[in-house]
Amino acid sequence: MAEEPKETKPGFLNPVAGFGVTFKAMFKKRLTEQYPEQKKTTAPRFHGRHQLNRHPDGLEKCVGCELCAWACPADAIYVEGADNTDEERYSPGERYGRVYQINYARCILCGLCIEACPTRALTMTNEFELADSSRADLIYTKEQLLAGLDEGMVDTPHAIYPGMDEQDYYRGLVTEAAPGTERQVAVSKGESPQEAASTSGPEEPASEEVIRR
Ligand code: SF4
Numbered sequence: 001m002a003e004e005p006k007e008t009k010p011g012f013l014n015p016v017a018g019f020g021v022t023f024k025a026m027f028k029k030r031l032t033e034q035y036p037e038q039k040k041t042t043a044p045r046f047h048g049r050h051q052l053n054r055h056p057d058g059l060e061k062c063v064g065c066e067l068c069a070w071a072c073p074a075d076a077i078y079v080e081g082a083d084n085t086d087e088e089r090y091s092p093g094e095r096y097g098r099v100y101q102i103n104y105a106r107c108i109l110c111g112l113c114i115e116a117c118p119t120r121a122l123t124m125t126n127e128f129e130l131a132d133s134s135r136a137d138l139i140y141t142k143e144q145l146l147a148g149l150d151e152g153m154v155d156t157p158h159a160i161y162p163g164m165d166e167q168d169y170y171r172g173l174v175t176e177a178a179p180g181t182e183r184q185v186a187v188s189k190g191e192s193p194q195e196a197a198s199t200s201g202p203e204e205p206a207s208e209e210v211i212r213r
């Protein structure tokens with residue numbers, strides 16, 4: 001028969017010992033973060049919200065190839081490519097991403113999609129505040145993911161830099177929009193010439209139909 005373990009201290013001291021742990025913790029450095037009042041800076045390579053990048057003249061880098069969607073283990077990306085025309089051009093080459101959606105209810109922020117992207121169109125930012133109250137709001141559209149316009153850029157659609165081809169864009173030979181570049185009319189989005197003239201900055205979100213899966 002196993003021997004009973006010997007009591008080393010009287011039983012009534014056990015609660016006091018428990019409070020001792022609490023008492024010691026009172027003088028330790030606090031680890032509590034005062035989020036969201038104080039936001040912590042993430043590591044530089046933290047995987048946050050995605051971004052669809054532009055060339056230095058504002059044309060889009062995405063060519064609608066869907067490689068990111070195929071690489072995604074969570075089936076969180078939906079892409080539909082379309083052909084550019086000289087009258088309505090979104091990227092320097094033949095194709096562009098007409099519809100682009102990321103479902104953040106599915107995304108696990110693993111980064112496999114950005115590794116698969118052949119044009120570096122898709123990268124990830126440090127933004128981590130992705131919570132929302134509805135499933136539909138967690139599906140980000142192309143307009144929400146597209147990078148803003150820096151100096152020297154013109155919003156899409158617009159003509160390719162005169163005398164340059166798609167390869168020249170990837171060689172870094174285009175550094176800003178050609179002088180006199182004007183935004184074209186996005187006829188495929190049902191836009192009229194008057195609307196095109198009034199659009200100078202990035203487009204408003206939610207003009208793209210959200211495909212819920
Ligand atoms: S980060 Fe991972 S889970 Fe999220 S969209 Fe990209 S591949 Fe899919």
Ligand code: SF4
Nearest residue numbers: 062063065066068117
């Ligand atoms: S983001 Fe990259 S991988 Fe995805 S469709 Fe566009 S070009 Fe292809």
